[in-house]
Amino acid sequence: MTDKRTRQPAPFATIRDVADRAGVSIGTVSRVLNNTSRVHPDKAARVRAAVAELNYVPNIAAQNMRRAATRMVACIVTDIANPLYARLVGSLQRALYDAGYSMVVLSTGNVASRELDALATARRHRFDGIVYLTGWQDRAEVNKAIEDLAIPTVQIERERPTNDCFCVDHATAARQAAQHLAAFGHRRIGLVTPSRGARPSAARIDAFLEFCAETGIADAPDLVREVDGPVDSAFNATFILMRRPEPPTAIITLGSQLLSGVLHYIESEGLSIPADLSIVSIGDNELTRAGTPPITAIDWDFATVGEDAVARLIARIDAARAEGSVLPPPNRTLYPTSLLPRASVAPPRAGPPR
Incomplete structure (x- = not known):
């Protein structure tokens, strides 16, 4: 019979499991994983071997709580199914990835209550920043919630005086x-x-x-x-x-x-x-x-819009973390458009459509 008191294996290996397997302390495992100080080569090798054997994945959430940073950005958008928004979200994601950030997309359907829920999610999960993409810009309760969050925010296709705005002409x-x-x-x-x-x-x-x-x-x-x-x-x-x-x-x-x-x-x-x-x-x-x-x-140049918005957001995140730093005033950037002529335009037919 199986002894019910026997410790059952956890579904995911923990840092304690790695320490037990390597025969070292939890602190030693942490130092090896984070490369924060020198560890004896033999111990470091045992830790890395244990990590590989146990398929250990660090608890990023716990690390972020200690560091007061998540390297996560929320992108709040009205409709992810909109192909134009999808192009822009793609450019944002690429720029954030290149900067070492991950992005979570929250689609609201342009419903005020869902926008408020998305902002509450950003606060609850301690996101480092927010990209607010389109939506009705005159919803007082949403705008107040954005300001009350005190999370660095940039807005695309929304013009508010308290945030950086990146808009197409x-x-x-x-x-x-x-x-x-x-x-x-x-x-x-x-x-x-x-x-x-x-x-x-x-x-x-x-x-x-x-x-x-x-x-x-x-x-x-x-x-x-x-x-x-x-x-x-x-x-x-x-x-x-x-x-x-x-x-x-x-x-x-x-x-x-x-x-x-x-x-x-x-x-x-x-x-x-x-x-x-x-x-x-x-x-x-x-x-x-x-x-x-x-x-x-x-x-218009979706990639440039996304890259500029991300660069500004990261600058605000960095400034917010630095003691004694002065945040730059919000700015407004307007992007030009261009005509791509194709075969869907011709002189009007004489008389009504067939």
């Missing part, structure tokens, strides 16, 4: 798209975009309406459809636009699930791009590049 992006379509003769241009609660959308809508007013495009406000709901809402928004007495001959939309919804509508109606409807995407991704035809896009 979406106003110019909307103008570039509208100007490109107008150059082909389009005078009825629809805009399908998320609601203006988010900074990029507000900039995009305002710039589009200004362009329409300057160029005499009539009924521009009625050609803007703000989407704030399920992913199929872009389909519904396009349906409404195309049922107008004078439907648009071109549509500008965001290169996310919204673009998928617009393309779904076009396919369901048997329309052709660009013969029946020209399309410009704000944001480039696999869908725009591999479409039939490829979609004209407005793009």
Whole structure:
């Protein structure tokens, strides 16, 4: 029979297990693993052999509590499924990895309660820093929670005076798209975009309406459809636009699930791009590049945005740890956009779509 008092093997080896196997103290194991002081070569060899035999993995959480640093950063994003956000999250992760940090992504669905939960998670797990990626920037309770955390934070596509902001020039992006379509003769241009609660959308809508007013495009406000709901809402928004007495001959939309919804509508109606409807995407991704035809896009340097945000965040983390250091004032960086012309734009067809 098995003696119930017999110590059962732990599912994971502990530092005590390593010490017992190597015949040394726990302190000696710690010094070997952390290379903090000289250890007799024979003892060091026994420790390393025990680590290999037991497949020992150090308890990073416990180490971090002692060091008051986790080397972990929280990336709080509204929707990780958005292909544009995915590109940016990828650039953030690469930059953080190169700097010796790991990143945890917390997706909130742009729901205020989930944003607050994500911030509470960052505090609970003692993350060294936060990258706050998009979302509605005027939620007072969320903004207060960010400030109350006292964790170094940078924000992307959110403009708050208390944090560094890294933003794309979406106003110019909307103008570039509208100007490109107008150059082909389009005078009825629809805009399908998320609601203006988010900074990029507000900039995009305002710039589009200004362009329409300057160029005499009539009924521009009625050609803007703000989407704030399920992913199929872009389909519904396009349906409404195309049922107008004078439907648009071109549509500008965001290169996310919204673009998928617009393309779904076009396919369901048997329309052709660009013969029946020209399309410009704000944001480039696999869908725009591999479409039939490829979609004209407005793009920007996602890698530079991510690298700059990470560099600033790490500088703030380091400054916060250094005694007597003075934190630099928050700054705002605006990134330019460029037009990638492809085969999805042509002069408007004479008469209504088929």
